[in-house]
Amino acid sequence: MDVKEYRGVMVLGEQRNGTIHRVTFELLNRGRSLADKLGVELSCAILGDRVDDLGEVILRGADKVYHVCSQDLATFLPGPYTRALVQLIQEEKPEIIIAAATTTGRTVMPLVAARLGTGLTADCTYLDIDPEERILLQTRPAIGGNIMATIKTPFTRPQMATVRPRSTRPAPRDESRTGEITVKNYGDMLVSLTERFLEFMADPSQEVNIQDADIIVSGGKGLKNREGFKLVEELARVLGAGVGATRDAVELGWISYSHQIGLSGKTVSPKLYIAVGISGKVQHLAGMQTSETIVAINKDPDAQIFQVADFGIVGDAFEVVPELIDALKKLRTGA
Amino acid sequence: MNIVVLIKQVPGTDNVKMDPKTGTMIRTGKDNIINPLDENALEEALRLKRSLKNVTVTVVSMGPESAMKAIKEAIAMGADGGILLSGRAFAGSDTIATARVLSSAIRKLWPVDLILCGERATDGETGQTGAMVAAMLDIPVQTYVQKLEVGDGIITVERLVEGGFERVQVKIPALVTVVKGINQPGFPTLAGKLRAKEVQVPVWGPEDVGLVPDEIGLKGSPTRVVKIFSPKLSRDTIMYRHDNTGRAISELINFLGAREIIV
């Protein structure tokens, strides 16, 4: 592999039902700064059937948009997505490709990396360019989030990484930007003989997708029982927030696994994370410690959660949370 | 039906102690466990074994010799047999090199109908080995699976995705990575433990799976760790006590207002 043949930064945008998803703009933000550091073009791949507003992708920082257009890409299937992306990479030869650490990105990127025999670093929290080597530096939590590791892919291309949704702001819109939109048609190659998408079922208990939420209110064993856990849900409702939970709360059946945050659950980094009755064991911290602002409510002043909190209230959740709910409601009604 | 379950031995992080000075984990090493999600993968295989005829479950693990314990434990839980991939040459493998070793071993066990993995391991936490193995074997993959049904030459899965579930059907052979919600792992039985003592578990090195040194270990790994450092764990915390809840709450609201989180 001649690494010099590869040039440019590509991000893998995402669409849902033909609408560009916000994570695309976050990727463009990351991608733009890497492309500028390297002095190369930024392109965005969008896989899907009909997709609205490809022009928006240009206004948000892409120099080129490649829309791989096919009805076989309307919903996510690993086979067609992988073949489309491998083909596109072989044609356009980007030196770096970045995707979101969504269920789609986290599935298709390893498949593509394995096909191309190149390296992939998952869930990077920080990406940079080594100015001397002109190489991508990928930083991610290692060993449950207590150590950070910086990783590079020296000999193979493209250099591949996923970054967590909500870990950057969306790129700002610049009306004066111009760029090129190319539609790629890969025909029958994308038909899958071994996979069939049946249906999508929305999960009402996941109404606020916690990984997309700006605010998460999370509860732990300190809430005592299912009834107590409802306090957390009510606080979330008042704040328009998502509901998170520790493994213990999930195992006790107070809420479903899709709300579990931590090493064996989801990783989140919302603008605000409120931890109620959570001790802050490393496995839980691994899933939330990169949140922008952390508020902890716990009756034990020595609880480890306070070490990562920006604002801590030592107190009984059953006193503090209802008062907080009242205060927020008053704020809303302007009373 | 031949099922392979990929299991990884990881540090049992329950009793993890943090070094207060360096912020790093103090590992004791002796309390290694089967990666928790791999126990769910194994349980799913055992569930199929209980409900279908002629199911053979083989666990495969790449790791140091101590990973034999994980394989024996899996057998004690109900697996029929296992393969340990071990050898100095495997050390330092990243996910691509690991997937290369695992897929080569699975090819040797062929025909295989279903390969089950955990969605991610708690140590590396990359969640990419399973999909890479599928790509190398050129078989369909489904990730984040929380429900699985085996039909005639096909499997139907329910995937946990953003905002809901997807139902997808794939032909077998296929690889599936599972999430925790799929089942409740069982425990080793006494009979299982006795059987685990009897069962011979072959240990395969690179030559047994037809790999040369350039394809495995650090040499076969496209990624390199260039630096390891401790993040700043503690933030500058503003603390309030319970003796003045009202004050704490109004300060909190001011604080969130100042950070433009609530308006």
Ligand SMILES: Cc1cc2nc3c(=O)[nH]c(=O)nc-3n(C[C@H](O)[C@H](O)[C@H](O)COP(=O)(O)OP(=O)(O)OC[C@H]3O[C@@H](n4cnc5c(N)ncnc54)[C@H](O)[C@@H]3O)c2cc1C
């Ligand atoms: C391999 C592995 C993976 C794991 N993965 C995860 C994971 O993904 N996510 C996760 O969360 N955990 C995970 N864990 C478990 C983790 O180690 C902890 O056991 C768990 O996070 C603790 O949950 P908790 O904080 O709800 O409970 P506890 O540790 O029991 O803490 C409860 C807290 O509530 C406080 N409290 C009690 N009463 C009140 C009250 N009235 N008001 C206010 N505070 C009160 C207590 O002071 C205490 O700090 C994992 C463990 C292992 C080994």
Ligand SMILES: Nc1ncnc2c1ncn2[C@@H]1O[C@H](COP(=O)(O)O)[C@@H](O)[C@H]1O
């Ligand atoms: N060394 C290994 N031996 C066997 N299986 C593994 C190994 N590494 C990873 N796996 C499998 O791949 C899954 C994902 O691991 P990871 O990519 O490390 O997060 C695990 O849950 C295992 O099923």
